[in-house]
Amino acid sequence: MATITSQSLGELLKRLYASWEIEQLVNLTYPILADCAKKGSAQLGGSGFCFPVRLRAAEGHAYITESQDLPPGQETLVKQAVVTPTIQAGVVQLSGLSMSVSSGNAMAFAKAFDENVQQTIEAMSAYKEGAFFRDSTGQLATFVTDPDGALTTFTMSDVGHLREGMVVDVVDTNLSTHHNDAVTITGVDWVNKTITTDVPIAAAAAAGDFIYLAGSQVAGTAATAKEPLGLEASLLGTGTYLGIDRSVDSNWQASVQAANAFLDETLLLQARTRITQSTGIPIQAMAGRFAVVTHPMQCDILFKLAIPRIRYSGNDRFDLGNSDNVYFGNVPFKTSYNAPTDKAYVGDWQCSQTLFTPNGELHIDTEYNGSALKWVATKDVGLVFVKEYCQFVVKRPNAFVRFTNLTEAAR
DSSP states (O other): OOOOOHHHHHHHHHHHOOHHHHHHHHHHHOHHHHHHSBOOSOEEETTEEEEEEEOOOOOOOOOOOTTSOOOOOOOOOEEEEEEOOEEEEEEEEEEOHHHHHHTTOHHHHHHHHHHHHHHHHHHHHHHHHHHHHSOSSOOOEEBOSOOOSSOOEEEBSOOTTOOTTOEEEEEOTTSSOEEEEEEEEEEEETTTTEEEESSOOOTTOOTTOEEEETTSSOTTSOOOOOSOOOHHHHSOSSSEETTEETTTOGGGOOEEEEOOSOOOHHHHHHHHHHHHHHHOOOGGGGTTTEEEEEOHHHHHHIIIIISOTHHHHSSSOOOTTOGGGOEETTEEEEEOTTSOTTOEEEEEGGGEEEEOBTTBSSEEOSOSTTOSEEEETTTTEEEEEEEEEEEEEESOGGGEEEEESOOOOOO
């Protein structure tokens, strides 16, 4: 039998798997990440990604006659913003390489590796796209029912980001006390918003407590950002963003509107008007940049119930499953099943960026404890570490309107 080492395993897989295929897989599986999160001008250096931002400054321009002096010069303040990337890691465990090599069919193991790594990447990508819409805290759901120490089925605020088989921690509202660690979700009821767990939740837990991915919220410490900055953290009208005070620099204030209705034509027209007023850019000048992002069910309600479909499609065949063919006033819709069912985001997505390492968005890491490929020779078991460095940045929040409190679309 051939001797299997980390080096021989790595050389075999390098010949059969290219890092660009992983990035391509991410974009094909979740195209909204490629469509809306543009790769921009950020550069990696020092403690994180650096990019220029323009802060509030007086503008000097006026109509003058030929003999008049020029308008007084004004100083524009520009500084570098720095954002630290977050890291997402996944692990794939495989066995059987020795058997493959000894049987003369090492390609069988390579195929197993390929398929299992792809499944892991797809799961990581789904989580990442969910994080794109969240508030960066890492909170996945909130308990609505109050556990009594014996229950294993619970009503949650939302189950959109929870999956069967996910291992989670139950964390108190103080964000430092752990009631349960490493609980496995064994079932998800999408209609009734309930989950089933493999063990009862501690009696000390209560309605309002949170679910985090297991190990992502360190016990006994104050809450810190556990995910990349998402739209819920980026598109606010108040507070501080990337160290910039929104109350001082209005370019960093997004327009937030509580809709209290389904998405309709009036809300979309209001959003277009607000963005033009706050930025000075007409929608016609945002071709290829401006889009509406929401859950497919919100899009379905708008175009099937609120708007006569033939008015926009030109025929009686209208495929809502292909959001690239859905428009409102030449503005395309982009939909995601990971988007909130009661929110919508309208804006200039050229201002949004996914920050990434020079090695690519997602890759088989070569720096995890010295090697991405670990092999336990006596057990014929290998571990592959997949790691992504990522951060989302909205560089001009005033070019967005975030609708909240939409009537929740049923899944």
